[in-house]
Amino acid sequence: MSGFDGSLLDDADETVRVRFTVNGRKVACEVAPRETLVDCLRNALELTGTHAGCEMGACGACLVQLDGKAVHACLMFAVQADGATIDTIEGLTESGVIADLQAEFHRRNALQCGFCTPGMLVNAHELLSQVTRPSRKDIRDALSGNYCRCTGYEAIVDAIDAVAKARSESGGVT
Amino acid sequence: MKARAFSYFRAATIDQALDAHARAGDDARFIAGGQSLVPALSLRLQAPRLLIDITHISELRGVRREGGYLRIGALTRHCEMLSEPLIAEFAPLLHAAAPFVAHPAIRNRGTFGGSVAQADPASEFPAMTLALDAEIEIVGPSGSRRVKADDFFVDLFETALQPGELITAVFVPLFKADQRFAFDELARRRGDYALVGCGMLATCTGERIDDIRISFFSVGNTPTRVKGTEATLIGSSLGTERIAAAQAALEGDLVPPDSDEVPPAMRLHLARVLLGRMLGRLGAGG
Numbered sequence: 001m002s003g004f005d006g007s008l009l010d011d012a013d014e015t016v017r018v019r020f021t022v023n024g025r026k027v028a029c030e031v032a033p034r035e036t037l038v039d040c041l042r043n044a045l046e047l048t049g050t051h052a053g054c055e056m057g058a059c060g061a062c063l064v065q066l067d068g069k070a071v072h073a074c075l076m077f078a079v080q081a082d083g084a085t086i087d088t089i090e091g092l093t094e095s096g097v098i099a100d101l102q103a104e105f106h107r108r109n110a111l112q113c114g115f116c117t118p119g120m121l122v123n124a125h126e127l128l129s130q131v132t133r134p135s136r137k138d139i140r141d142a143l144s145g146n147y148c149r150c151t152g153y154e155a156i157v158d159a160i161d162a163v164a165k166a167r168s169e170s171g172g173v174t
Numbered sequence: 175m176k177a178r179a180f181s182y183f184r185a186a187t188i189d190q191a192l193d194a195h196a197r198a199g200d201d202a203r204f205i206a207g208g209q210s211l212v213p214a215l216s217l218r219l220q221a222p223r224l225l226i227d228i229t230h231i232s233e234l235r236g237v238r239r240e241g242g243y244l245r246i247g248a249l250t251r252h253c254e255m256l257s258e259p260l261i262a263e264f265a266p267l268l269h270a271a272a273p274f275v276a277h278p279a280i281r282n283r284g285t286f287g288g289s290v291a292q293a294d295p296a297s298e299f300p301a302m303t304l305a306l307d308a309e310i311e312i313v314g315p316s317g318s319r320r321v322k323a324d325d326f327f328v329d330l331f332e333t334a335l336q337p338g339e340l341i342t343a344v345f346v347p348l349f350k351a352d353q354r355f356a357f358d359e360l361a362r363r364r365g366d367y368a369l370v371g372c373g374m375l376a377t378c379t380g381e382r383i384d385d386i387r388i389s390f391f392s393v394g395n396t397p398t399r400v401k402g403t404e405a406t407l408i409g410s411s412l413g414t415e416r417i418a419a420a421q422a423a424l425e426g427d428l429v430p431p432d433s434d435e436v437p438p439a440m441r442l443h444l445a446r447v448l449l450g451r452m453l454g455r456l457g458a459g460g
Contacts, residue, residue: 004183004194009223012179033182033225036212055175056213057280069253069282075212076283079182080205080227126278144365145277 018082022047023091031078038062038073041088049089049118053147060146061115063122064088070126089118098125100166104159112150119146124160133168136161177215184227188234188313191226192338196315198224200337205229206249207284209276210292234287234342237261243309243345248287252276252299255286264348267306267373270357271298277365287341290326293333293396296367298359300327301397304389305355305373308346314339327396353377354459356452359392360444368392369436370444376456381411390445393428400427403449412457420453421446 015030022045029044036055041047041064053061055074062073065087092098098121104110111117120143127134127142134142139157148156185191195202202224205211214220228234234249237260244264255261255272262269268286275281275289275298289299290310303310303323310321314336321334328334335341349355359371370393376386386407390398403423410416430441 003190004185004197006197008181008183009198012181012223016182032179034177034179034215036216055216057209060277060279063279066282070279071283072209072279074216075209075280077177077182077208077212077225079184080208080229082184123279141273141364142278144363145279 016079018078020081020083021085023087023094033077033079035078036074037076037078037081040078041073047088047090051115051118053115058147059116060119060123063119065092065122070122089121092122092125101125101159101163104163105156108155108159108162110151110155110159116146116148120148120156127160128164128167133164175216178218178221180222181224182227183224184230186230188231188342191228191231191340192313192315194224194226195338202226204340206288207251209280209284210288210294228340239264239348240345242348244348246286246344246346248285248341248343250286252281252284252286265306265346266349267302267355267357267375268299268346270355271302271373274298274359274371286344290344291333291335291341293327293331295330295394295396296392298371298391301371301389301391302373303344304397304399305375305387306346307387308344310341311343311345312339313342318342320345324399330395350377352379354456356456358448358452360448370441370448372445372448372452374452374456383407383410383412390428393430393441393445398428400424402426412453417450417453421450424449
């Protein structure tokens with residue numbers, strides 16, 4: 001592993017090459033160090049399901065899975081994710097792992113404008129992978145970092161609660 | 175909402191990280207979880223020339239017993255405070271505090287060392303290092319040293335860390351069978367910064383308190399130990415009168431900041447309420 005190259009300091013806007021596995025596909029792109037992961041996903045990779053909302057980690061619209069864990073794509077720079085595995089809402093949708101959550105959100109009108117929905121789904125997916133039967137309080141706690149300005153949250157909690165019940169009644173098989 | 179341009183260097187070792195910092199003329203920031211630093215950069219509250227990523231330095235990882243201490247590597251993530259069995263067994267106060275730290279996705283990235291270094295007076299973990307009598311291990315250009323938590327927090331976001339230094343680990347005395355702990359906070363909504371929060375660790379003989387350390391957060395410029403209040407509790411059991419005396423003593427230890435949103439009298443009141451509840455629980459077994 002090489003040490004620090006002082007010439008790096010001379011041109012802060014020079015792009016660097018980063019490689020990730022995004023939604024199962026290996027990709028490489030050129031990014032400026034200051035480019036956040038959410039901007040890289042949306043602009044360079046055209047994965048616009050990940051939404052840039054507050055850009056300061058408060059609203060949760062930009063949640064993606066990084067190495068299997070939900071993280072804010074606005075709270076890291078793309079260069080930090082070099083070598084990581086990233087799953088966005090597009091990948092989770094294609095793989096079918098959140099199909100039941102999506103259907104229940106749809107059925108219960110757990111969205112209106114839909115801006116928060118990708119982040120809600122990434123978060124709900126992580127919660128249900130950790131806790132089989134969360135209480136409504138657990139669900140509300142888990143969603144405390146996801147803002148929804150349309151629904152008042154009740155239908156979102158209902159949807160997640162219903163999926164948790166359905167999954168546990170079907171023996172945890174999704 | 176975009177950071178000023180900076181260069182990025184991913185360090186593989188502590189020496190590489192320290193060398194890079196020095197060669198950037200100290201106009202550099204170390205980044206670990208980045209959950210406070212990235213927003214600060216995006217808002218341009220900070221604009222260093224160089225960002226040094228320390229998350230790939232293996233020496234900063236891991237939780238293990240070392241002598242009478244639990245050595246918690248600086249890169250230990252908040253979510254690991256919940257999942258790591260050694261934390262639950264030997265530093266249960268940190269395990270109890272972890273669910274109150276921000277939101278799940280922040281806990282997946284944020285690091286313990288980063289939180290302590292940031293020294294946000296409203297954060298849970300810096301205050302808990304005080305209650306635990308922890309020691310912070312620091313490395314820098316002039317070598318390595320250990321600083322007691324009591325001496326670490328200097329002023330608002332200001333610590334004993336000097337430019338170019340970073341935290342390598344936090345050493346927490348192992349939790350013992352004759353100890354009890356409590357953690358709680360009052361917030362308007364779960365996940366928000368607390369209006370007032372507190373952690374405590376007591377060493378007891380039967381019901382008698384031999385020693386107790388009580389630390390508050392969100393009450394001033396730094397996490398704050400309430401030594402006068404602690405003194406009222408030592409040598410006795412936690413009856414109603416003793417708890418009331420401790421609540422009354424709090425006024426001498428806390429000077430809450432002026433704030434329109436939470437006036438000092440309100441914050442002091444909330445601190446008393448919280449202290450009363452927690453001592454009640456501690457008396458009932460922690």
